[in-house]
Amino acid sequence: xxxxxxxxxxxxxxxxxxxxxxxxxxxxxxxxxxxxxxxxxxxxxxxxxxxxxxxxxxxxxxxxxxxxxxxxxxxxxxxxxxxxxxxxxxxxxxxxxxxxxxxxxxxxxxxxxxxxxxxxxxxxxxxxxxxxxxxxxxxxxxxxxxxxxxxxxxxxxxxxxxxxxxxxxxxxxxxxxxxxxxxxxxxxxxxxxxxxxxxxxxxxxxxxxxxxxxxxxxxxxxxxxxxxxxxxxxxxxxxxxxxxxxxxxxxxxxxxxxxxxxxxxxxxxxxxxxxxxxxxxxxxxxxxxxxxxxxxxxxxxxxxxxxxxxxxxxxxxxxxx
Amino acid sequence: xxxxxxxxxxxxxxxxxxxxxxxxxxxxxxxxxxxxxxxxxxxxxxxxxxxxxxxxxxxxxxxxxxxxxxxxxxxxxxxxxxxxxxxxxxxxxxxxxxxxxxxxxxxxxxxxxxxxxxxxxxxxxxxxxxxxxxxxxxxxxxxxxxxxxxxxxxxxxxxxxxxxxxxxxxxxxxxxxxxxxxxxxxxxxxxxxxxxxxxxxxxxxxxxxxxxxxxxxxxxxxxxxxxxxxxxxxxxxxxxxxxxxxxxxxxxxxxxxxxxxxxxxxxxxxxxxxxxxxxxxxxxxxxxxxxxxxxxxxxxxxxxxxxxxxxxxxxxxxxx
Numbered sequence: 001x002x003x004x005x006x007x008x009x010x011x012x013x014x015x016x017x018x019x020x021x022x023x024x025x026x027x028x029x030x031x032x033x034x035x036x037x038x039x040x041x042x043x044x045x046x047x048x049x050x051x052x053x054x055x056x057x058x059x060x061x062x063x064x065x066x067x068x069x070x071x072x073x074x075x076x077x078x079x080x081x082x083x084x085x086x087x088x089x090x091x092x093x094x095x096x097x098x099x100x101x102x103x104x105x106x107x108x109x110x111x112x113x114x115x116x117x118x119x120x121x122x123x124x125x126x127x128x129x130x131x132x133x134x135x136x137x138x139x140x141x142x143x144x145x146x147x148x149x150x151x152x153x154x155x156x157x158x159x160x161x162x163x164x165x166x167x168x169x170x171x172x173x174x175x176x177x178x179x180x181x182x183x184x185x186x187x188x189x190x191x192x193x194x195x196x197x198x199x200x201x202x203x204x205x206x207x208x209x210x211x212x213x214x215x216x217x218x219x220x221x222x223x224x225x226x227x228x229x230x231x232x233x234x235x236x237x238x239x240x241x242x243x244x245x246x247x248x249x250x251x252x253x254x255x256x257x258x259x260x261x262x263x264x265x266x267x268x269x270x271x272x273x274x275x276x277x278x279x280x281x282x283x284x285x286x287x288x289x290x291x292x293x294x295x296x297x298x299x300x301x302x303x304x305x306x307x308x309x310x311x312x313x314x315x316x317x318x319x320x321x
Numbered sequence: 322x323x324x325x326x327x328x329x330x331x332x333x334x335x336x337x338x339x340x341x342x343x344x345x346x347x348x349x350x351x352x353x354x355x356x357x358x359x360x361x362x363x364x365x366x367x368x369x370x371x372x373x374x375x376x377x378x379x380x381x382x383x384x385x386x387x388x389x390x391x392x393x394x395x396x397x398x399x400x401x402x403x404x405x406x407x408x409x410x411x412x413x414x415x416x417x418x419x420x421x422x423x424x425x426x427x428x429x430x431x432x433x434x435x436x437x438x439x440x441x442x443x444x445x446x447x448x449x450x451x452x453x454x455x456x457x458x459x460x461x462x463x464x465x466x467x468x469x470x471x472x473x474x475x476x477x478x479x480x481x482x483x484x485x486x487x488x489x490x491x492x493x494x495x496x497x498x499x500x501x502x503x504x505x506x507x508x509x510x511x512x513x514x515x516x517x518x519x520x521x522x523x524x525x526x527x528x529x530x531x532x533x534x535x536x537x538x539x540x541x542x543x544x545x546x547x548x549x550x551x552x553x554x555x556x557x558x559x560x561x562x563x564x565x566x567x568x569x570x571x572x573x574x575x576x577x578x579x580x581x582x583x584x585x586x587x588x589x590x591x592x593x594x595x596x597x598x599x600x601x602x603x604x605x606x607x608x609x610x611x612x613x614x615x616x617x618x619x620x621x622x623x624x625x626x627x628x629x630x631x632x633x634x635x636x637x638x639x640x641x
Contacts, residue, residue, distance in 0.1 A: 045446040052443045053461050056521070060468055062486065063476035075482040124363045131359025139357070143364040148634060150371050152570075152627050154578025156599055157619065158371075160612050163603065164381055165374035168395050186370045189363060218351050240466075247469030250581070254603055268471050272478055272585050281479075284472035291467050 064288070067281035074276040084278040097282040102259070103267065107286065110263035113177070114246040114290075117184040122237050124185070125192030126230065130222070132193075133200040144193075151190035158187050159251035166255065175257025183251045188244060192237035199233035231305045239298035243291045381613040382406055393609045410614040418598060425595040428508070429576045432515035436523050436572055437565065439516070444527035445557075448534075462528065465521040474585045477514060478504065481586070506589025514586040515576055523568045530564035531557075563633065570630045574623060595619065 034040060062077075067085070071078030081088065087096035097103050128147065132140045150158065162183040166173050173179050207229060211221040227234075249265035256262045262270075264283050271280045380395040383402035387394040396402055414422070447458040465473065480487045481503035488500035503510045534557065542552035580596030599619070602612040 042446060042450055045442055045450065048439065048442045049446045049458070052439055052520075053458075056465055056517070057461065059476035059480055060473060063472060063479060066479060073484070074479050075485040124366060127359045128363030131356050131361070131363075135356035135360060140360060143360055143367070145631065146367045146371065147363065148631050149627070150367065152574055152630050154575050154596075154619070154623070156578040156580065156596060157616050158374075160599065160603060160616050161374040161378045162370075164609055164613060165370075165377045168381060168393075168609070169373075169377050182370055186366065189366065193363070218355055243467050247471060249471060265469065265471055268475065269581065269585075272471070272475055273588060276478070280475065284469065284475055287469050288467070288472060291469075295467055 060288075063281050064285050067278050067285045069278045069281075072277060074278055074281060084282045095277055095279050097279050097286060100279070103264070103279065103283060105260065106262055106264045106267045107283070109177070109261060110246055110265065110287070111290070113180055113184060113252070113263055114242050116181055117188055117245045118238055118242045120181070121185045121188040121241055122192045122234065125189045125237065126196050126234055128189070129193045129196035129200060130226065130230075133197060134205070147190050147193050150186065151194065155187060155248075155250045158183060159254045162186070162251060163254040175255050176261045179255040179257070180252050180261065180263075183255055184245055184248060187248070187251055188241045191240050191244070192234070195237050195240070196230055196233045199230055203229050232302055235298050235302050235305070239295050242294045246287055246291060378613045378616050381609050382617050384610065406610040406614050407617075410611065410618070414618060421593050421598060422595060424593070425577065428512055428515065428592075428594060429573055432512050432519070432576060433569060433573050435512070435516045436520045437569065440520055440523040440527055440568070441565070444524050444531050448528055448531035459528075462521065462524050466525075470518060470581075473518065474514065474582060477517065478585055481510060504586060504588075506587045506591035508592055510586050511583055511592045511594075514582045515579065518579075518582050519572045519576060523572050526568045526571065527561070527564055530561055534560055567630060567633050570626045574626060574630075577619065577623060 066074055066077055068080055068082060069077045070081035070083065083096060085097050087099040097107070128143075132144050162179065163175075166175060166179045173182065203226075207225050208221045211225040212218065216224065246263075247265055249263075249269045252263060253266045253269065256266060264287060268280055268283050268287075271277075376397075377395060380397045380402075381393055383399075383404065383406070384396040385394050385403055385405065386392070443462070447455065447462065451458050479485055482488075483500045483502055487503065488497075491497050492500060501507075538556055538560070539552055542556045543549070547555065578596050578599070580594065580600040583592055583594050583597055584600070595615075599612065599615050602608045602615055
């Protein structure tokens, strides 16, 4: 799709602006003339954009920095140390992320929930997307509607309805890891469906038809032809589901049923409202790093799968927009 | 669908003529349950774990009280539903909670409007003038998706503390004589938090759309003598109307259920929003019916934007 954006001529003309079209005359040198010059560069928009980017990312960088602070304050950086990560012999080590039993258990729970959710939600979602794209009739439209509905509904509604469901009807599912997992998958399964379905629509059914015409069985056509075409979309789904699950605290918080099954995200939320120490920054930074590791792994695999194909970066961003 | 090639092998079809699938284009024989089988696990999952829980919510909202234990008793048969809880909560909703509801709407509308202005400017600049830096811009715009919402809020909680960096800068520049307590129920902080939290979800869809606008249409506008501003008002803006509406819905829906931004950045009853009512109803035990009824109210309130968004998505998929 990058070919359709033929912005070059217009953009170039604008950049080379005054030199080509209006030789620097008196008219453009006065402030009002500068303002009225239709070919001047968009300074105001550029400022807004850079200011927005700084505003959206600098606070996070500061928060990461504070996780390496030597003081107890979470508002000001007080020298470098890793005491909030691994503890420090001179200070009380129980507050550090990897030392405190509470935070350490929460960390394990976070990773366990994210990986399990990822490996349950993505296969179900991918199969659903494949089935829904090929199955004809009114039934798939209804199923797809239900799936998309779970995507647009505010998450707190899913959390509350799941909580009431497990306390009033499905009483044998105890609040804890099981209930958390079931609701996380319910909330996340729509991501792979949307991403893979979009890819199915661009792929079309010609490749499968060619395969079956050449003698492949339906299952062979799906496994050897369709699935490889969907690998990029499946990979993006894995990364997005992981990133979204490890940060999730809204549904999970209602379904924890005790401090022992609360993941790191819920701990961060609870501590943020009470006693904040840089250990909470360390916890949040850890979540960010684990997401980054999965995302980089995804990019690496993506490159390997699509090596030699057109504009991968463009395509990857297409999934998100 | 392309026309079926003439010389396609039909042997399977001749053996089993009655079970031949309807789609003519495929050469292989597909069992009738082949494609539905793929969709089955997901469909069942959503029926049991999305639709059924919602039915439980409705049953509790229309349910009664257990005569012995005085605990809420869901009623699953629609013909025995009672409107007792509904009437109780409706009285709250039109009385005590009215201020909260109005405040929620004001905050959400304000935050969405600010989001739109900033997001449109950023998306427009990157789409049209990104040039060689487009990849970098895109990476920076996508980055917030991989940073947890909590971390982004946490960083503001820390910046806005009485001894935080924001107050340090403001007092250093003598903009305020004393540090301001931003986190003690200041509406400005909450609205800013909402904007900060949800704006990435608006920038990317807008960028995706503006990037696909055919530049020759804009050039036509300019060539015919319109000023850049006029071209924008008469060409770009009308073209991007569907994207604007869709991104407004994407951002507004979660804002109505948001309680955490508010709790983290203010926590004061002065800035309570509807999401906080929902969350508070879950904190107290035995409040099932209240939570259920509030969920029902919210779903009914958001039904039109949700259906609008679903219809747009379905339409976009059909057009592709």
